[in-house]
Amino acid sequence: MSGTPTFFSKKNSRKISSFIGIELLYDYLAKNLDPERSKAMDELIAQSREMNDEIKSIQRSLSYLDHLSGTQISVTLANRIKAPTSYYQGFLKKVKFSDWPVGIKLGIEALFVSTLIFSSIIMIPWHRINNMNFTSSRETLLVELEREKPKIAGSEAEISPKSVAPESVNAAVTFQDEGASAKGSNADKGSPLETKPTAPEIKVENSKVEVAKSVFPSAKEVVAKSTPTPQSSAKTSAENAESKAEAKNETKSEAKTGTGQGFLYRGSISVSNLPVTSQKFVDKIASLGGRRAGEVELGWKKGGGNYFHFTIPEAKYETLTSYLGEYGKLKIQRERHERVLPDGIIRLIITVSEEKKRP
Amino acid sequence: MSDSDVKAIALFFFFTMLDEKRALLASSQAYELCMNKIDKDEKAPIGELIVKSTYKVWKHNHSKLIRGRPQYSLNSGWDLPPGLDIGVWKDFQKNASEEDLLAIVWSKIINISESEIAMGLGLSAGTIRYRVSHAVRKLGAFQLGNSMVVQ
Numbered sequence: 333m334s335g336t337p338t339f340f341s342k343k344n345s346r347k348i349s350s351f352i353g354i355e356l357l358y359d360y361l362a363k364n365l366d367p368e369r370s371k372a373m374d375e376l377i378a379q380s381r382e383m384n385d386e387i388k389s390i391q392r393s394l395s396y397l398d399h400l401s402g403t404q405i406s407v408t409l410a411n412r413i414k415a416p417t418s419y420y421q422g423f424l425k426k427v428k429f430s431d432w433p434v435g436i437k438l439g440i441e442a443l444f445v446s447t448l449i450f451s452s453i454i455m456i457p458w459h460r461i462n463n464m465n466f467t468s469s470r471e472t473l474l475v476e477l478e479r480e481k482p483k484i485a486g487s488e489a490e491i492s493p494k495s496v497a498p499e500s501v502n503a504a505v506t507f508q509d510e511g512a513s514a515k516g517s518n519a520d521k522g523s524p525l526e527t528k529p530t531a532p533e534i535k536v537e538n539s540k541v542e543v544a545k546s547v548f549p550s551a552k553e554v555v556a557k558s559t560p561t562p563q564s565s566a567k568t569s570a571e572n573a574e575s576k577a578e579a580k581n582e583t584k585s586e587a588k589t590g591t592g593q594g595f596l597y598r599g600s601i602s603v604s605n606l607p608v609t610s611q612k613f614v615d616k617i618a619s620l621g622g623r624r625a626g627e628v629e630l631g632w633k634k635g636g637g638n639y640f641h642f643t644i645p646e647a648k649y650e651t652l653t654s655y656l657g658e659y660g661k662l663k664i665q666r667e668r669h670e671r672v673l674p675d676g677i678i679r680l681i682i683t684v685s686e687e688k689k690r691p
Numbered sequence: 692m693s694d695s696d697v698k699a700i701a702l703f704f705f706f707t708m709l710d711e712k713r714a715l716l717a718s719s720q721a722y723e724l725c726m727n728k729i730d731k732d733e734k735a736p737i738g739e740l741i742v743k744s745t746y747k748v749w750k751h752n753h754s755k756l757i758r759g760r761p762q763y764s765l766n767s768g769w770d771l772p773p774g775l776d777i778g779v780w781k782d783f784q785k786n787a788s789e790e791d792l793l794a795i796v797w798s799k800i801i802n803i804s805e806s807e808i809a810m811g812l813g814l815s816a817g818t819i820r821y822r823v824s825h826a827v828r829k830l831g832a833f834q835l836g837n838s839m840v841v842q
Binding site: 354355357358359364386389390392393394396397398399400401402403405406408409410412413414415416421 | 799
């Protein structure tokens, strides 16, 4: 090992391998190598045919690249390249925005951003977002009305007491006869006790108003639009005013009756000579101001007896009972009933039967 | 920016893309970018700014580019030298690595010095010289019709 030359010493001649030589060949041709390496490359190139071929390839390549670099562009193309790519860039270039002072630039940008934000705030439909109502409907429900046909005479009828005189109320109200049928009655249809089909009926429950009229169709609900026509608006206003007025009257009537709890006086009496006695009872009740309450006339024949369903002033109650008691043993019970009558008026159902004769 | 600089930008994108429409669009973008850079730093070498601008636009557009499908016409504004065999360059543009392709165009076609290229890319001059050397030898191999010589 001591007699062999040191190939990695700078003092002695350095031999370059073909691999390193090829990598250094471009720098050798560009004269970027130091003289020592250039001398070593000269020796390698003189000995290696592969290196000569590589030099020719590089020179051919450089010549080709030099040829490529001679490519020209037309004036039109150069102008197109210089032209701005967008209208925004063109605008900025035209106004020379880049030459403006920095303060003005920032001010304009801040103004633009704030305008954009305020425009967004104004344009956003906040009321719809708050109500979560994204429909385009402009209908607004003002009031819900439920209209029903009034009950036909003979069926259960609801009539609210009015704040009028007891006599007139007594003549206006009607009741359902218990055990009596319309077929079997010979009631006078033209009697003042007959219910008029056009009488309105109003219930006030919470904030819901129900209106029933015989002249109205049986519509379930009426939706008033926010932009009604003048005629429909006037009609709706009139209906609302009527409903309010009648509801107010009814409220007053209920307040007048006190608790709202009604009573029915139900009794029976056995008399002798029923047809004659019954006629006397009819005359007495009429003289005391009594009025039939149901559909059947006073003294209506029911089974083996007579049926009296009537109203009478409460002040006449004692007189009536004492009169009836003269003809037999009168049994009367006071029952709670949902029907409420005006103050001073009571309702009675008395069954008069033939007294049984003892054998 | 002089006309030769505009020409340099145009040639860079033409030879790297070989697509006249994309090259025109990218050249316009690089020109605007380079103008902005000149406004910001007037003392910087123009070669360095061109490298920075073209490289940024290239990175932004090269993913849309399909290399190996040249799309240009003879009267599209790029006037190739007469007698030039562009087929060699087409093969090279299709197969060369991105580093080799960009380095050889900057260095040997639009003739920007290796030091300016190195400053523009933030690399050393030796790295650029190696890339150019490798690209030149590879192009020479394509000229011989044997691309396997230089790997």
